[in-house]
Amino acid sequence: MKTVRLGSTDLWVSRVGFGGIPIQRLSEADALAVIRRALDAGFTFFDTAHGYTTSEERIGKAIAGRRDQLVITTKTPAKDKKTALEHLDLSLRRLQTDYIDLWQLHNVSTPQGWAQVQGPNGALEAANAAVQSGKVRYVGVSSHSLDLSLVLVPTGHFRTLQFPFNFVTDEPTAALLPLTVQHSVGFIAMKPFAGGLLDNARLTIKHLLQYPTVVPDPGMQSTAEVDEIAAIVNDPLELTPDELQEMERIRAAADARFCRRCEYCQPCPENVRIATVMTVQSFWRRFPPERFFGGFIKEAAESARRCAECGECETRCPYHLPIREILAENLAFYDRMFAASSGASTASGVPSA
DSSP, rough: OOOETTTTOOOOOEOOOEEGGGGGGHHHHHHHHHHHHHHHHHHEEEEETTSTTTTTHHHHHTTTGGGGGOEEEEOOOOOBHHHHHHHHHHHHHHHHOOOOOEEOOOOOOHHHHHHHHHHHTBBBHHHHEEEEEEESSEEEOOOOOOOHHHHHHSSSSOOOOEEOOSSOGGGGTHHHHHHHTTOOEEEEEEEEEEEGGGHHHHHHHHHTSSSEEEEEEOOOSSSSHHHHHHHHHHHHHOOEEEEEEEEHHHHHHHHTOOOOOOOTTOOOOOOOOHHHHEEEHHHHHHHHHHTTTTTTHHHHHHHTTTTTOOOHHHOOOOOOOOOHHHHHHHHHHHHHHHHHHHHHHHHTTTOOO
């Protein structure tokens, strides 16, 4: 598979990476089979995170004996030094390695979070200490905030930025992507399929490969998907007029209801976690049920019950989305999935949640 240099690092990675979220949903045997097929197909860049339940462990098992051929990136959501270093040591054990090629501070998306990260005893201190000790080669950051990413890139603290980018969520092209090029910061495109909204792999991957410094990292949950994406990377990359027209059609249809998680709708007077609830169906497609019905997704769904339908969020949304309507629909979806899961658990003899 073709390779590309990741920013100003000396890391040369496969032109498309392997995202570690969907393998959580598989049996361990199936997950290992998918990862090993990716290895054989030439994928050398594997992206996971502390919070992706079984993902790190499964990647660690699958790459045994081939670690030196690969570039591994994982992430910590911790904002403080102590917790971040604890996460790092756990990631090293799970991945069965003694170093991480690229360690990312996960989802630094608010000014408050950034202040914590760079403050005394913050996660940035942990990252720098990990580089000094040899446990980490390079430090990166992931974010969902365009405004904050424009601040993060020029700081000099990070060799890479991971940010949502696809032909629907194409806001990075105006300022963020040129800024990463200017500062030699590698751009890792998360959510290349817009969290499951896009299902045409050929259009999605070809679009991102038009940008020579961008490394998409799609999640793959079958060997067939691995083979499909590997074939796309090796095909001619120029988009045809018909493909461009189809992208425009899909983009126009999506724009009316697709949340970019930009958070301009916040703050909510009822503290509803709007962006998470707006994308709850994407989480259902990507995460295992035990995670979908717990943690931050459950907390977000519960927060939606507080919605007073005041409409303040809709006045702030730059995409003019019918937020109140989508919140209600997604809360109903969450409740249906919970009821179905509880019924299946009871029928199988397992107590429902």
